[in-house]
Amino acid sequence: MEHAFKVDLRGIIDLLSNHLYSDPSVFVRELLQNGVDAITARHNRGDTFEPEITVRLVLPEQDGLPMLEFQDNGIGLSEAEVHEFLATIGRSSKRISEARDTFLGQFGIGLLSCFMVSGEIELVTQSADGGPPVRWLAQADGTYTLEVLPQADAAQPGTTVRLRAREDTDFYFDYDELSSALANYGAILPYPVQISDGQQFQHVNAVTPPWLAYADGDPAAKEAVLTYAREKLRLEAVDVIALRSEEGGIRGVALVLPYSTQASSHQWHQVYLKRMLLGSDVRNLLPDWAFFVRCLLNVDSLHPTASRESFYEDDALTAARTSLDTQLRLYIEHLALHDAPRLDALIALHHLPIKALAIDNDEFFRLLAPAFEFETSTGRLKLGRYLDQSGPIRMVTNLDQFRQIAQVASAYGHSVINAVYTYDAPLLRKYSSLMGRELEEVDAQSYALSLEDVLTGGLDDFLARADAALATLDCQVSVKRFEPADLPALLIVTEELRQLGDIEAAREVADELFSEFLDDYEAEYEAEYERVRLARLHLNLNNPLVQDLLHLHDSAVFTRLIQMLYVQAHLLGHHPLRGQELKLLGEGLGDMMRWGIRATHPSTLN
Amino acid sequence: MQTFEELMALAEQQDPPEGAIPFLEQAVRLADTQQNRSAAFRARKELVQAASFGGFPDKALIHFAWLLGTFDRHRAEFQGQSYMMLWMYKWILSSAAENPAFPLPRLKKLEADFERRTREYGSGAHYLAYHRLMLAKQIGDQEQAQAAFLAWRSLPRDGLSDCEACEQNKVMGYYAWRGNHQAAAQLGQDIISRGMSCHNVPTVTHANLLRPLTALGRHEEARHAHTEGLRLARLDRHFIDTIADHLRYLTAQGQHRQALGVWSEHLGLALGVRNLVDRFEFLAASAALWAGLPETEAVTLTLPRTFALFRTDQTYLPGRLADYFRQEAAALARRFDERNGTGQFMWRLRQETEVELAGRQRAGE
Numbered sequence: 001m002e003h004a005f006k007v008d009l010r011g012i013i014d015l016l017s018n019h020l021y022s023d024p025s026v027f028v029r030e031l032l033q034n035g036v037d038a039i040t041a042r043h044n045r046g047d048t049f050e051p052e053i054t055v056r057l058v059l060p061e062q063d064g065l066p067m068l069e070f071q072d073n074g075i076g077l078s079e080a081e082v083h084e085f086l087a088t089i090g091r092s093s094k095r096i097s098e099a100r101d102t103f104l105g106q107f108g109i110g111l112l113s114c115f116m117v118s119g120e121i122e123l124v125t126q127s128a129d130g131g132p133p134v135r136w137l138a139q140a141d142g143t144y145t146l147e148v149l150p151q152a153d154a155a156q157p158g159t160t161v162r163l164r165a166r167e168d169t170d171f172y173f174d175y176d177e178l179s180s181a182l183a184n185y186g187a188i189l190p191y192p193v194q195i196s197d198g199q200q201f202q203h204v205n206a207v208t209p210p211w212l213a214y215a216d217g218d219p220a221a222k223e224a225v226l227t228y229a230r231e232k233l234r235l236e237a238v239d240v241i242a243l244r245s246e247e248g249g250i251r252g253v254a255l256v257l258p259y260s261t262q263a264s265s266h267q268w269h270q271v272y273l274k275r276m277l278l279g280s281d282v283r284n285l286l287p288d289w290a291f292f293v294r295c296l297l298n299v300d301s302l303h304p305t306a307s308r309e310s311f312y313e314d315d316a317l318t319a320a321r322t323s324l325d326t327q328l329r330l331y332i333e334h335l336a337l338h339d340a341p342r343l344d345a346l347i348a349l350h351h352l353p354i355k356a357l358a359i360d361n362d363e364f365f366r367l368l369a370p371a372f373e374f375e376t377s378t379g380r381l382k383l384g385r386y387l388d389q390s391g392p393i394r395m396v397t398n399l400d401q402f403r404q405i406a407q408v409a410s411a412y413g414h415s416v417i418n419a420v421y422t423y424d425a426p427l428l429r430k431y432s433s434l435m436g437r438e439l440e441e442v443d444a445q446s447y448a449l450s451l452e453d454v455l456t457g458g459l460d461d462f463l464a465r466a467d468a469a470l471a472t473l474d475c476q477v478s479v480k481r482f483e484p485a486d487l488p489a490l491l492i493v494t495e496e497l498r499q500l501g502d503i504e505a506a507r508e509v510a511d512e513l514f515s516e517f518l519d520d521y522e523a524e525y526e527a528e529y530e531r532v533r534l535a536r537l538h539l540n541l542n543n544p545l546v547q548d549l550l551h552l553h554d555s556a557v558f559t560r561l562i563q564m565l566y567v568q569a570h571l572l573g574h575h576p577l578r579g580q581e582l583k584l585l586g587e588g589l590g591d592m593m594r595w596g597i598r599a600t601h602p603s604t605l606n
Numbered sequence: 607m608q609t610f611e612e613l614m615a616l617a618e619q620q621d622p623p624e625g626a627i628p629f630l631e632q633a634v635r636l637a638d639t640q641q642n643r644s645a646a647f648r649a650r651k652e653l654v655q656a657a658s659f660g661g662f663p664d665k666a667l668i669h670f671a672w673l674l675g676t677f678d679r680h681r682a683e684f685q686g687q688s689y690m691m692l693w694m695y696k697w698i699l700s701s702a703a704e705n706p707a708f709p710l711p712r713l714k715k716l717e718a719d720f721e722r723r724t725r726e727y728g729s730g731a732h733y734l735a736y737h738r739l740m741l742a743k744q745i746g747d748q749e750q751a752q753a754a755f756l757a758w759r760s761l762p763r764d765g766l767s768d769c770e771a772c773e774q775n776k777v778m779g780y781y782a783w784r785g786n787h788q789a790a791a792q793l794g795q796d797i798i799s800r801g802m803s804c805h806n807v808p809t810v811t812h813a814n815l816l817r818p819l820t821a822l823g824r825h826e827e828a829r830h831a832h833t834e835g836l837r838l839a840r841l842d843r844h845f846i847d848t849i850a851d852h853l854r855y856l857t858a859q860g861q862h863r864q865a866l867g868v869w870s871e872h873l874g875l876a877l878g879v880r881n882l883v884d885r886f887e888f889l890a891a892s893a894a895l896w897a898g899l900p901e902t903e904a905v906t907l908t909l910p911r912t913f914a915l916f917r918t919d920q921t922y923l924p925g926r927l928a929d930y931f932r933q934e935a936a937a938l939a940r941r942f943d944e945r946n947g948t949g950q951f952m953w954r955l956r957q958e959t960e961v962e963l964a965g966r967q968r969a970g971e
Contacts, residue, residue, distance in 0.1 A: 022801070260619070288837075310801065313834045352621050399628040421616075422625035498635070499668075505638055506668050509675030513715055517667055520707055576635035 009112065010142035012089055016113045020307045024117050025172060028181040029308070030110035031070045031161060032193065033276055037103060038074020038159060039191050042128050047157075049073065051191040055182060057175055059197060065165040066173035068118075073158040077107075078127040079134045079148055085111075086144075100306070111161065115140050117172045118163035124149070128157035179204055185277045188212060188298065211296045215242050215251040229255050235294065238349070239342070241331045248320030249300030254293040254328060260349055261291050269295040273302070279309050284317065287325040289357050292350035329357065329364055336367045343371055355423035359430060369431055374424060377406040378415040383431070386415060392438035395419040395428050401444035403574040404492055408451070411483035416442060444492045445536075451490075452481040454541050462550060466539070469562035473580060475535040477562070485542040491569035493535045500525055501578060537566055557595070564588045610636050610645055617652065624660030624843065627653065634669065647676060647684065654694050659805070661843040661880055663701035670698050688727050692766055695720050696733055703741050704883040706941040713741070730764035736776065743783055744883070744942075746950030755780055771802035775811055787818035794818070795827075809838040813851035820858065828855070836868065846876050847884040850891035857895045857962065865895050866907060874910035882938055889935035890955050896928035898962035932959055 035053040042049070056069040077085070085108040100106045114121050123136040132151040138144035165173040172178070175197045183204040186193045194203045209232075210224035222240055229237045237255035244251055267290070268281040275298060285302075286295060302320060303312045311317050332354065335343040347354055347368075355372065358365040370384030386393070394409075395417040396402040402418040409416045419425040432439035459479055466477035474497070482490070503522050510518060539546045546565075552558045567585045570577055577585070608616070610633055617629035630653040637646035650669045657666035677684045677691055699720055702708055721734055739754035759777075767773065778793035794815040798808050812835025819828035836852050839845035849872050856865035869892065876888040899905065904921040915922070915930055932955070939951035 284834075305799065307799075313830050318833070399632055420628050422620045498631070499665075502631075502634075502665075502668055506672040506675070509679060510671040511675060511678065513712075513719055514667075514671040514674060516712060517702070517708065518671055521664055521668060524707070576632075576639040578638065582639075 013115050017116045027114045029185045030113045034110040035072035038072050042075040053193045055195040057197040068163045070161040076127040076157040077125040078131050117169040119166050122162040125159040126155050188275050211253045245323035247323045248302045252297030254295045267291050272298040289353045292353045359426050375418040376415045377409045392440045394440045394442050396442050397425050404444045405447050448492045454479045466562050469559040477537050480538045481541045488543040488545050489565045489569040490538040491573050560588050560591050623656040626656045658697040706945040729766045732761045732764050732767045745946045769804045771804045771807040775807045787821045790818040813848040816855040846879050847887040850887040853891040870907045886938045893931035894958045894962040896924045897959045899924035901925035
């Protein structure tokens with residue numbers, strides 16, 4: 001019998017085709033899901049049978065378009081049930097998620113999604129409860145016919161869906177495309193999924209990936225998981241972590257990546273919902289800091305969004321995320337307690353996420369902090385080693401200033417940490433506050449001021465002449481005694497002065513409009529940094545050359561020597577040389593070369 | 607001594623963008639010393655980006671000025687950088703507008719310069735139209751904003767337009783600003799359900815949804831937007847104004863304990879933020895938060911030592927803090943209003959704090 005136009009399907013077809021899914025190939029997933037649900041329902045009914053999901057690709061004759069047959073031997077539908085799914089769809093045209101709440105509703109949604117790739121859908125279904133088979137034929141414009149077919153003896157329950165490609169969708173009906181889509185979505189489905197096109201045949205999920213077994217607690221499966229990662233995912237995972245969570249019904253693994261990643265890089269985790277692939281880049285399930293692992297997870301009880309492409313943000317998801325967070329953390333803590341070399345390797349590769357975690361979690365921090373490595377003025381040291389020395393933790397948070405201080409600090413046996421790298425400073429501050437160890441945040445200026453003062457009583461004249469030598473360079477001279485004795489001078493330049501230098505560099509090339517902006521910034525900085533505007537050159541009275549300078553009276557030579565010490569201090573302290581310094585270097589060397597020649601070859605001078 | 611390439615590589619390894627800044631600055635200065643113009647250009651490009659997204663608009667502009675000047679003087683060498691220069695110019699345009707130290711006539715000159723360059727390059731006027739909308743919103747001129755909005759929407763997208771996610775987010779932001787809650791909620795939910803994303807989206811989207819959803823009585827959805835939005839924006843200097851929105855939501859919902867938790871967690875960060883619009887938003891939200899608490903009932907909180915009213919006994923009187931933040935916010939508000947020639951910022955501040963005060967008084971003082 002034909003029933004036409006009872007329910008208007010146009011609305012929902014439009015919704016499914018145009019607004020819900022990111023990609024038409026999800027129709028494969030939808031048909032698979034219907035097959036799986038049908039077989040499960042038939043099992044639950046008590047039937048014993050060999051479950052089968054078969055996809056048959058019928059290639060076109062001459063000029064035709066390919067056709068696809070999707071068959072399962074699940075519970076099937078009766079005529080009444082077909083009417084019911086249509087009615088459910090008709091009612092739920094606004095809320096897909098509502099429709100998916102029932103078996104028939106989900107069936108209908110899944111079926112209608114096929115209109116994304118096919119102009120026509122044919123459904124032939126035989127209910128396990130008996131009765132005649134039913135044929136439903138629907139068009140993309142929303143019209144359909146429904147007929148009851150003659151009842152056969154010993155009819156097998158099941159459903160067959162037939163689709164024919166349109167001109168613009170024939171590539172979805174390609175054997176390789178289809179089999180990889182089926183393999184992708186159905187890799188861990190519990191029922192066999194097979195595809196053939198008359199010449200080729202494949203049982204796409206013949207081999208179950210080993211990671212579920214490992215998650216279930218089979219330690220022997222670990223090697224298999226690593227091999228699987230290497231061969232199927234092209235990933236040389238460093239380690240495998242089993243993940244199991246009551247919250248969300250989660251089982252799976254985290255593969256530790258063999259290369260460093262960043263928070264900003266794309267986290268992709270392969271997540272299955274009730275054994276069907278949900279997505280390969282599900283982002284909101286793992287905690288933010290987990291960007292150093294790739295997870296393969298099966299989730300049984302979280303709620304997907306209407307498109308089934310991600311999870312709905314609800315309390316269940318939050319609880320699941322918290323549980324996964326704990327497990328990943330426990331893995332790292334376990335390494336800290338039982339496998340130091342592996343922990344070191346992990347930190348070396350993935351120090352950023354681990355440090356981020358340590359800052360947020362006190363327990364984790366206490367366990368891991370001694371293993372973190374820092375750059376110090378006495379080489380790279382683990383915090384544990386560094387703390388073996390007495391005295392406060394000394395750190396510099398400015399790259400520039402670290403270099404300035406490093407020259408002198410080591411001579412005094414002070415090891416200063418270069419805490420300019422991400423998380424270093426917060427970690428050290430946390431250590432200090434948590435463990436009660438004193439922390440000194442050293443800045444170059446105050447460090448220099450703490451060096452041994454020299455009574456400048458007899459040196460006023462010397463200092464005045466030295467200042468004059470550097471008058472055009474915004475630099476003031478002072479005299480100190482410090483180690484190492486072979487370092488004649490220490491140049492301390494504040495960050496603020498550097499900023500002003502940056503403005504100067506920009507001003508050299510900027511146009512009128514931008515110069516106005518630069519003027520404003522310069523005025524702002526100068527007002528703010530009044531006190532620290534000048535750079536300081538600290539001459540070292542322990543150094544023989546500086547001692548000689550005290551007795552030097554030739555003013556031209558004295559001036560040049562002070563200027564050369566100024567430039568040398570730049571080089572030794574890794575200060576950038578700007579135009580002025582380069583010019584000074586050229587002129588100064590020139591003068592000194594001439595004096596040298598004159599002193600040794602008086603007659604050959606130019 | 608690290609080489610230029612080593613510094614650039616180190617910069618890349620730091621996380622997030624602001625961690626890279628010290629390394630990039632060193633690289634710039636080193637390249638300058640070596641008089642290597644192309645290296646200096648390359649390092650400054652990275653620095654302008656890191657500074658723009660790391661919350662240092664001053665550094666971004668200073669180094670951009672060098673880039674633009676160098677670009678102009680050496681067209682042959684840097685011709686291939688035209689598109690990148692214009693893209694960066696967008697960031698500079700918007701951050702300049704958010705600095706009250708710069709007078710309006712100069713901002714107009716900047717706009718004109720940008721327009722001239724985009725025309726020369728052959729690109730369209732789409733972004734500039736949006737920029738004018740942004741400025742009109744800041745000034746609080748509803749008519750001008752509406753005209754700018756229509757002008758912007760009528761122009762086709764071009765190579766300099768922001769990504770689709772940003773664009774939709776901006777449209778949503780405009781409707782929210784106009785008080786059209788339905789449209790704003792619709793657009794925002796669409797962004798989220800479609801999984802659109804870029805640097806700002808959907809972090810900002812979630813926050814933008816808070817007021818419309820609450821106004822529409824969709825409280826459960828608003829709660830989700832708050833939970834997810836806060837998770838995304840947390841402890842990121844770039845999103846301090848978004849955090850302010852979340853604070854306002856919590857304050858309005860009467861969830862003062864949670865609000866104080868989020869607030870104290872972000873105070874240190876917020877006090878160091880250089881973008882003055884963002885800082886104003888945080889200060890205003892702070893004033894409203896403290897104004898909503900019983901004036902003389904002390905609150906115990908761990909706050910950073912850098913806070914002006916820091917106390918070693920960790921107890922704070924809401925009355926004092928409300929007054930303090932009101933003053934700080936008002937100081938900033940006055941600077942903006944003076945530059946813009948309107949009373950928009952002071953008006954907003956008054957609105958916000960008075961609502962809370964009234965609420966507190968209603969709650970039975």
